[in-house]
Amino acid sequence: MKLTPPAQAALRIGLFSFIIIGLVSFVYHATKDKIALNEHQALLKNLQRVLKKQSYDNDLANDFVQITKSGQTYKIYRARKLNKPVAAVITTTTSQGYNGNISLLIAININGNINAVRVLNHRETPGLGDAIELKKSPWILSFNNLPLQNIQQWAVKRDGGNFDQFTGATITPRAIVNEVKATALFFQQHQHEIF
Amino acid sequence: MRSESVKIINNGLWHNNQALVALLGLCPLLAVSNTVINSLGLGIATTLTLVLSNLLVSSLRRFILPEIRLPLFVLIIAGVVTIIELIMHAWFYDLYKILGIFIPLIVTNCAIIGRAEVFASKNKILPSLLDGLAMGIGFSFALVLLGGFREVLSSGTLFAQADLLFGHSAKNWQITFFDDSGILLAMLPPGAFIGLGLLIALKNALELKQKSTKTNTSKVYE
Numbered sequence: 001m002k003l004t005p006p007a008q009a010a011l012r013i014g015l016f017s018f019i020i021i022g023l024v025s026f027v028y029h030a031t032k033d034k035i036a037l038n039e040h041q042a043l044l045k046n047l048q049r050v051l052k053k054q055s056y057d058n059d060l061a062n063d064f065v066q067i068t069k070s071g072q073t074y075k076i077y078r079a080r081k082l083n084k085p086v087a088a089v090i091t092t093t094t095s096q097g098y099n100g101n102i103s104l105l106i107a108i109n110i111n112g113n114i115n116a117v118r119v120l121n122h123r124e125t126p127g128l129g130d131a132i133e134l135k136k137s138p139w140i141l142s143f144n145n146l147p148l149q150n151i152q153q154w155a156v157k158r159d160g161g162n163f164d165q166f167t168g169a170t171i172t173p174r175a176i177v178n179e180v181k182a183t184a185l186f187f188q189q190h191q192h193e194i195f
Numbered sequence: 196m197r198s199e200s201v202k203i204i205n206n207g208l209w210h211n212n213q214a215l216v217a218l219l220g221l222c223p224l225l226a227v228s229n230t231v232i233n234s235l236g237l238g239i240a241t242t243l244t245l246v247l248s249n250l251l252v253s254s255l256r257r258f259i260l261p262e263i264r265l266p267l268f269v270l271i272i273a274g275v276v277t278i279i280e281l282i283m284h285a286w287f288y289d290l291y292k293i294l295g296i297f298i299p300l301i302v303t304n305c306a307i308i309g310r311a312e313v314f315a316s317k318n319k320i321l322p323s324l325l326d327g328l329a330m331g332i333g334f335s336f337a338l339v340l341l342g343g344f345r346e347v348l349s350s351g352t353l354f355a356q357a358d359l360l361f362g363h364s365a366k367n368w369q370i371t372f373f374d375d376s377g378i379l380l381a382m383l384p385p386g387a388f389i390g391l392g393l394l395i396a397l398k399n400a401l402e403l404k405q406k407s408t409k410t411n412t413s414k415v416y417e
Binding site: 005008009012013016017020021023024027028030031034035038042123128135136167168 | 259262281
């Protein structure tokens, strides 16, 4: 049987797609577990960055709840010592950045004070907005041990608050400060559901 | 054979430099070239993609019908980029964390489909490999120059954050020229366009000069 040229072309495209998809899915399956392991190890490392290992004694990475409130999903790791809650590490994302979602890890002590904040993932402009990474700038450390009672001053300077903005990038730090503030308020209001 | 290879290398690095002459791949070029290290990261990843895509296109060239070559090239390049991304994510996690955001940008680099169309689909495997490598290095060279230009003007440094790419020992590679904040324009997208324009002008000026000295000397010999 002889195929017409269009049919032949279609057959080739189909064949190539099949092979390339096969290759990609083969690599995907070969790397899936390793990638998950990397992400888990990175999570453990990140958890330790916002919350000292000595301050809790439970299996933090596996003691979590997920709560959705007003469209925002929070994944919350619960830190306990001698079965008493000491802190919560909350993962959250904000879409108020300059480019796509920014995901954050926020550790809040049981009294509501911020312990520390780190950025997990972002696509902000390299060289401008990416100063939110600790690797590039110490800015994110300004959240360390932040007492809850000053919460009305949690804003970038341009908005009349206490936090520095970066040269050429106000949107990115504003998004983070606002998200930390919203998360702190969320924690205050829903603490009884978390623990 | 040897002069053929030299020609391929010369074309990739200078005469047909993808960034400065063919003006291909400007989207990632302009977007990422704000520091030397960012530029170098994207340059390495692009070179790897060019080599692999040229290798695949060249070895499959007998099965690629001319009518459907473009969709097939796109398919191959997207596959290569995805596979590189997955492999880096699994085995070079630290490097992936740094280059991760640049890798998907490589698909938008027309230089790669350009080389598949112009060179790899018409040549044997070895020359195609060499072509991919030379084009990649030429592209990286332009990227790093532009990155250096913009980094010096905007933040007064060179090789800042080299440890992201080269590990801890590279932490003190940073060269600081001045501490005050420089020209912000150089960091912003217009600075990339202006910088690229200046680079192209510089290359053309160098070539003109070369040409005129050549004609001068030939006149002397006449």
